[in-house]
Amino acid sequence: MTLLEIKNLKKVYTARFSNQQTEALTTVNFSIEAGEFVSIMGESGSGKTTLLNIISTLDDATSGEVFLEGSPLSKIKDKEISAFRRNTLGFIFQDFNLLDNFTIKDNILLPLVLSKTPVREMEERLMPIVKNLGIEAHIDKFPYEVSGGQKQRVAVARALITQPKIILADEPTGALDSKASQNLMEILKGINETGQTILMVTHSAQAASFSNRILFIRDGAVYHEIYRGDAPAEQFMDRISKSLKVLSSRGELDE
């Protein structure tokens, strides 16, 4: 089943104090099946964050449309957009975006509280997730009292707790060292294996190698994609590095 479909997406930024225009996305087309784990890679400035923000409804497209389960996101009313974001999407950010005034537990519960979920249900949902992510010992601490890797796992827990249709992650390993990155990616892979759809932006070939499919973006358009298939991890990594090299040399792909 197609979960997410992106058609002819275009985004033009107009600078605030001049007429200078930046075309961040020219024409983007792709779709994601339910249960997939897709990575998006590309050079800095190629439009990855822009794409993700439009899918997250944090930003509007200049033209084109994003369909979730067949219905266009641009048709969601302003009033419903927050609830939509809370209930349907899960976010993981590069800089965690945890709130210092909440404990770890309250940070995770935040989207549920905003949806006015009964206290009992919240607590029932919380425990299995924090146990699974290995942060149950820290739930009464504050964000500034735990490590970066732990913070990102808290953010994952916050994204998961609403049981979203899709998790959107923008460079989730960007602020982590390699060991913590490895750990986080294993967690995401595990989550994906339970059927959770994930769309992730990353610069790291290693992180991308945990996904089933990788889209390469260049100059605001999908330029190339590779599937993992049944390939072992090293072989997939190899193919990713090769694709990246070709991408950055701006040469033609020959496969």
Added chain:
Amino acid sequence: MNNRFFSSLALRNIKSNKQLYIPYLLSSTTIIMMFYLMASLLDNEFVQERSSSLSPLFVLGTIVIGIFSVIFILYTNSFLIKRRKKEIGLYGILGLEKKHVAKILFFETGFTSILSIAAGLVGGLIFGRLFFMLLNYMVRLPVDIIYSTSSLIVLATIGLFLAIFGITFLYNVSQFTFANPVKLLKGKQEGEKEPKGSIILFILSLVLLGWGYGISVTIPDPLEAITKFFLAVLLVIIGTYLLFISGSIFILKALKKNKQIYYRPGAFISISGMLYRMKQNAVGLANICILASMVIIAVSTTLTIFIGAEETLENRFPYENNMTLFGDVENVDEMNTRFFELQDQVQNTVYAEGLEVTESESYRYATFFGGVQGNEFVFDQGYADQENPTVLMVLPLEDFNGMTGKSYTLDDDAALYYHSTNAYKDSELTLGNKTYRVAEVANEFGEDMDLVESMAIVVPDASHLLEIQDDFKEQYPETNYLTIDAEVGWNTSGTEEQKEALAKKLNGEYGLGAGGSNLYDSRLLQREEWYGMNGGFLFLGIFLGLLFTIGTVLITYFKQVSEGFDDREKFQIMQKVGLDRETIQESTRSQIVWMFVLPIVIATIHVIFAYPIVRKLLLIFGVTNETTWLLSFVGVVIAFAAIYWVIYRLTSKTYYRIVR
């Protein structure tokens, strides 16, 4: 690296932190202006000359604002420096030595303090002049009240605030010298910790408040009220801060524990936010509460004095025409004849004007000082002899009956008495060499009796007065001022013009300028001057009320704006994960109880407990009517609550605009 480098760096820092510095400068400027204006009133002619009790009250007010300024500037500074910890921590990491960081901070503090002190003084001067002009125009007193200030007050203001800013500088430097860079980088994130021993603080706050309230409730007489008022105010202010700090944290934590309350969107955001900066939140609320109390007390008391002007005039001059007869020291008995002769003369004068006496009162009395010991009234030589002397007024039954319209009879060894503290309960009282069987009566002798501890004794006839005086002279043979005095008061028929003509005539004959041992006062002739003075009070009251209201606006504004900038990032993150505008509004709404209801309610409680002491102070100014006070108090509370509601709404909109 020279000073120039550091000073330009400091200037750049201030500019690049505009968002933080503009509210900070604005609020410190206003508080300096407030202090300067208040201190200038000390020099004011009206304040110095109207009443001897007014000056000490304004000294008190100035000290209170001074203390308040210290707390307020430290509070705003702590906001500022917390938000800049990371930035300044970076200097350390980039290799600036601590003494260099201190230098930068020195210049920053220097610039901001010079700027705000200068602006505060200039603003104070302009505002003071303008506002006095406006008020003079509105109140239209017979004589304008002139705004004045002196270089001494300017210097005192500069000195005080340089010292306060000096403290903030030391505080800021200590923050950076004793913390390691990593901690500094995290400085903005970390929430405030609950103060140690908050239970003890809570108990202490109740003790201080109870003590302050206790002073007010048990104050025996007005003269003591002036001296103790300061202590009570100070206790209540400190108690309020401690109460808010310990109490609000206590309540917030309890709310957080209650999951059904805490895990609702509005409460979730606001409670966690308030706990995150629990001390700042508490100090901010306490600031609002204290200023609110000051506004209510200043305006409601002066309003009472103004509204009660007619009544105080009547207390001071119980009849349209009042005459005091001063006895002759050489010939004490002379009064007993002059008393009746003078009443006849007055009667004749009134008839001569074609008017009639409609109402009158007259009584003779002797005044003694001393104190009750057991069931004897022990004489002192004079008023100055004793710490708290009781004033004793002795009057004959004949005059008492005439004055009250009652018809008591007394045996030769019987007497009636009134005691202002209601402490005397014996059935016998010895006065000089004679012991009377006594019965208590209500206060028929005027509210003046309650100003200081006093006693009135009604003896069977005028000869007893003379006997008591003889006994007194036996004890203190060198006393040379013992007399019997008398009061005569009467109303007449006739129009206002006729009354005025009579008053002018009598004033020429017996008034202050005429000399002699009788003194005539006409209520009619005193009225204008009287209203002028009481209008002056109202003038000062409105001025102070306005000053404190501006303070309230400012503090509320500062609290909302600085918290808004503090919270902005959080709200943006929350919006990303699905917080909608309505919930933001809901969370700002759930502040109402804290920001609006709490300060107003506690301020009202303060003012209710201040009632007894304020009432005693009002007695000094001749106000005795409790209803007037109560009504103007209720009116002022409601009016201020309404004004504060507007302030609250506007500033919370500002907050909303910042965070959304």
